Amino acid sequence: MHTPNHTTVGIIGGGPAGLLLARLLHRSGVECVVLESRDRDYVEQRQRAGILEQSTVDVLRSSGAGERLDREALVHDGIELRWDRRSHRIDFPSLTGGRRVWVYAQTEVCKDLIALQLEDGAPLLFEAHVRAVEGADTDRPVVHYTHEGQDRTLTCDYVVGCDGFHGVTRDAVPERVRRTYERVYxxxxxxxxxxxxxxxxxxxxxxxxxxxxxxxxxxxxxxxxxxxxxxxxxxxxxxxxxxxxxxxxxxxxxxxxxxxxxxxxxxxxxxxRSFVSEPMSHGRVFLAGDAAHIVPPTGAKGLNLAAADVIVLARAFAELKEAGSTAGLEAYSATCLRRVWRAEHFSSFMTGTLHTDPxxxxxxxxxxxxxxxxxxxxxxxxxxxxxxxxxxxxx
The missing domain is CATH 3.30.9.10 (D-Amino Acid Oxidase, subunit A, domain 2)
Incomplete structure (x- = not known):
C-alpha cells in the first residue's frame, strides 16, 4: 500500500470512532488516512461495548455498514430492572416514540467497517504507532508515527484523535487550555x-x-x-x-x-471511571470518543457517544468541503460537550442507583x-x- 505523506484529515485510531469517521468522510469525498497502532486481528477481537443506540444504527445503515447488522443483531425494545426481589420492564418504543436499541458487539462493528475501508475507502494502516502530534495551532499539523520499522510523518490539514484514553492526541491540546474532570469509582x-x-x-x-x-x-x-x-x-x-x-x-x-x-x-x-477533557478541539486538532471522555458502562453510552462525536465532525467536514464554511468545526467542541455531559449524568445516575458503594x-x-x-x-x-x-x- 502506498503510504501518503499528506492528507486532509489524519485520523489517529482505528477503533469504531476512527473507522466510522473515515467511512463518513469517504462518502462525502473528504480525503483521510487512518493510523491504528494495533494489528487487524486485535482490533477485530477487542471486547468492548455491545449496545447500539437508534442513532448509531441509523448512521451505520446510511454509511453502507448495516447489512450484517440488520441480519445478525438482536433488536431490543426495553430493559428489565430488578431490586428487592421485584422486577419492572422499561418499554422503549412506547416511552420514546418508537426508538429502540440493538445488541451488536463492537468487534462486529469494527469488522464491518474495516472490510468496507479496505475495499473502497481511504488508506488504513495497522501497526502504525503514533508518537506525537505537533502544530495544532498551525495550518499543517504533523503526525509523527512508526510503521513497518520506519519513522514517518503525515502532514494534515486537520487531525482527529480517536486513539482512546491512553492515546497521544490529547497531549496536542496545551495544558494551559485543557480542563479535566474525573471520578474513579x-x-x-x-x-x-x-x-x-x-x-x-x-x-x-x-x-x-x-x-x-x-x-x-x-x-x-x-x-x-x-x-x-x-x-x-x-x-x-x-x-x-x-x-x-x-x-x-x-x-x-x-x-x-x-x-x-x-x-x-x-x-x-x-x-x-467518569472522565471528560475540555475542550474537545484546539486549533486544527479534534478529539473524539474515549480520547475526550469516558463513561462507566452502566448506561451503555461509550461507543454511542463516540459515534455521535464523529457524526457531528463528519457533518462539519462535509460543510467545509461543500460550502467552505468552518462554522461546524468551530462549534464542534461545544456541540458535542452538551451531549457528553448529558451522557455523563445519565451514566452516573444509573451507576449510583444500581451499585452498592462500599x-x-x-x-x-x-x-x-x-x-x-x-x-x-x-x-x-x-x-x-x-x-x-x-x-x-x-x-
Missing amino acids: PYSWFGVLADVPPSSDELVYAHSPRGFALLSMRSPTVSRLYLQVPNGTDPAGWTDERIWDELDARFAVDGGWTLKRGPITSKGVLPM AQGPFETRLQISQLDRIAASPHAAAELAENYAGLPIG
Missing part, C-alpha cells in the same frame, strides 16, 4: 462470557444488597454477564461455580425465574430503592430513563 465490573443462551430476552439490571449484576448477551447462544466487585479483584480467585452462585443470588426475584448456567469462556475485571449505609440504600420504585410507578421517570438509554438526538 470504588468498585469494578467482573465480566464473563459464557456459552449458554441468555436467561432473558432483554438486558437485566439488578440492584442487590450483595452488589450490582447485569445480564447481557452477545448472541442467542452466548451470554455476557457482569458482577460488581471490589477494585483490584483477581478473576483467578473466582471459580465458575462461585460466579454462577453469586449471579443467581443477585438476580433473585420472586416468581420462579431461573438463571441458565454454562461453560465460562472468558473472565476479566473492568475498572470504572461506604454507603442503610439510608443510601433506601434512597436507591425509592428511586427504583419511582421509575416503576411514574411514566415520566420511566420515560426519562428510556430516552437517555435509547439515545438523545445528535447535534
